Amino acid sequence: MKKFVSLLIVLIMVLSLTAVSASADGLVVDTCILKEADDAMINNYSLLAVNPEAPFVNADGNAVTDVELNTVGAAALINWLLSEEGQELAANYGFEEYGEYLFYLKAGRPVSTAEIPMATEETKQIRLSTTTSVNDSGLLGFLLPVFEEKYGYEVEVYSAGTGKSIANAKMGNADLILVHSKKQEEAFIADGFSYVLEGMDAERLNWMYNYFVLCGPSADPAGVKDAADVKAAFKAIADGKFTFISRGDGSGTHTKELSLWPEEMGITAEAESFKDYTDWYISANTGMGACLVMAEEMGAYILTDKATFLTFVANDGVMG
Numbered sequence: 197m198k199k200f201v202s203l204l205i206v207l208i209m210v211l212s213l214t215a216v217s218a219s220a221d222g223l224v225v226d227t228c229i230l231k232e233a234d235d236a237m238i239n240n241y242s243l244l245a246v247n248p249e250a251p252f253v254n255a256d257g258n259a260v261t262d263v264e265l266n267t268v269g270a271a272a273l274i275n276w277l278l279s280e281e282g283q284e285l286a287a288n289y290g291f292e293e294y295g296e297y298l299f300y301l302k303a304g305r306p307v308s309t310a311e312i313p314m315a316t317e318e319t320k321q322i323r324l325s326t327t328t329s330v331n332d333s334g335l336l337g338f339l340l341p342v343f344e345e346k347y348g349y350e351v352e353v354y355s356a357g358t359g360k361s362i363a364n365a366k367m368g369n370a371d372l373i374l375v376h377s378k379k380q381e382e383a384f385i386a387d388g389f390s391y392v393l394e395g396m397d398a399e400r401l402n403w404m405y406n407y408f409v410l411c412g413p414s415a416d417p418a419g420v421k422d423a424a425d426v427k428a429a430f431k432a433i434a435d436g437k438f439t440f441i442s443r444g445d446g447s448g449t450h451t452k453e454l455s456l457w458p459e460e461m462g463i464t465a466e467a468e469s470f471k472d473y474t475d476w477y478i479s480a481n482t483g484m485g486a487c488l489v490m491a492e493e494m495g496a497y498i499l500t501d502k503a504t505f506l507t508f509v510a511n512d513g514v515m516g
Contacts, residue, residue, distance in 0.1 A: 225513045227492045229505065231410040234426040236456065239408050239448070239501050240302070241330065241376045243277060243401040244384065245270045247391040252368040263368030268313065269322035269349055270371035271393055276343050278308035278403060286404055289338050290503065294510060298333060298406060298503035305403040310395050315348035322351045325362070325370035328483035329449060331355035332515060333503035357447025357483070365389060376501075377448035408452055409505055411488075412438075412497035420497065430456045437476040439496035441487050444479030453499045485515030 231237075248267055252260040276282045283301055290298035313319075330336060331353060340351045354364050358375040362384050365373050375381060381400050384390055390399040410429055412420055418438045423429035433440055434457065443450035446465060457463045463470050463477070470477050480487050484500055488508045491498040500508075508515060 225492060225509050226414050226495070227411050227488070227498070227508075227513075228414050229409045229502070230412050230416055230420040230497075231423065231426050231429050232407055232502065236426050237408040237410075237452075238405055239329075239376055239452070240378065240402055240405045241299075241374060242378075242381050243274050243403060244373050244375075244381060244390040244399055245274060245393050246365050246368075246370055246372060247389055249391075250366070250368075250389040251387070252366065254367055260368055265368070266319055266322055266371045268319040269315070271310075272312050272315075272319075272347060272349065273322055273324070273343065273351065274372060274393060274401065275308040275310040275395075276312050276347070277339070278306055278401065279310075279312070280307070282339065282343070283307070283403070285339055285342065286335065289335055290333075290506065294506050296506075298506060299335065299404045300406060301404055302402055306396055306398075306401045308395065312347055315350075320349050322349050322372070323354065323370045324351050324372055324374060325354045325356075325364045326374040327358050327361055327376060327448060328355050328485065329376065329447070329501045329504050330374055332483065332485040333501070333507050335503065355483070357443060357445035357450060359446025359450075375448060377451050379451065380448075407502050408449065408499055409502045410497065410499055411491065411505060413495040415495075418497065427456055427458075431458050433497050434458060434461060434473075437473075439476050439478065439494055441491045441494070441496045441498045442477060442479045443484065443487055444481045445483070447484075449484060449499060449501060456499070489513065489515055 248265045252263045254260050286299055287301050358377040364370055385399045392399050418432045418436050420429040423432055484504045492513050
């Protein structure tokens with residue numbers, strides 16, 4: 197009996213030390229999903245090929261005339277992503293590791309059966325401008341090596357918020373974009389920066405989606421989990437002045453967040469609009485992964501795409 201008690205005490209000590217060590221090493225993520233699957237939280241992703249005849253401008257707004265785009269490579273990558281192989285890989289990404297799907301295919305999505313050419317020395321380098329939400333989720337790291345190995349291309353990824361990713365393409369620094377802000381995508385098209393690929397019906401190829409999720413500390417001091425819907429949850433955060441981390445970077449996530457605050461608060465992308473809320477509303481102006489780390493450290497609320505959040509938790513709160 198004494199031997200059993202001694203062993204039990206040792207086991208408890210080991211478990212306690214392990215828990216303390218895990219906490220000290222930052223391996224325990226307290227931030228959790230508190231509100232999801234609300235109709236206002238659907239997160240659509242689109243592919244757009246950049247028009248080689250677009251009115252490109254530099255960072256100062258001056259016209260740029262020496263832009264050379266890889267339209268063959270852009271079409272190859274888009275057609276592969278929209279092929280049966282590419283879509284099946286995207287749809288199944290993450291399930292084996294996380295036990296749930298990270299991305300879903302849209303009903304009525306465009307599907308490509310186009311023949312994909314092998315890369316040549318002139319077409320092998322493809323520049324993709326995309327969001328940190330896609331990149332931080334690990335999706336591109338999963339998909340692109342398959343495409344590159346099969347067809348011989350090399351994809352250079354520029355990852356930032358949707359606004360910055362689109363601005364990068366407007367300067368002629370991308371052959372295609374993969375983003376998630378319908379309003380900004382439509383403006384990109386209206387300004388002449390995209391065109392309809394052969395075999396497609398529109399410039400904006402809306403093919404997959406996931407959900408934004410409202411996350412926060414497990415203690416949930418604002419009572420977000422019990423709110424009637426996501427807009428009521430945002431109101432509860434504002435009413436209680438609980439710390440909230442905003443992307444603040446013109447990204448698709450930032451755009452969605454701005455639409456969820458009570459209208460009378462007047463929060464927009466302009467710093468002047470939230471000057472009275474800076475004691476609890478933090479505009480980080482950085483990517484999704486970095487913002488999640490901030491939220492975890494500060495015990496704050498945050499809006500994020502679910503794919504990046506699950507990757508964040510699986511990585512024990514560490515984002516590269």
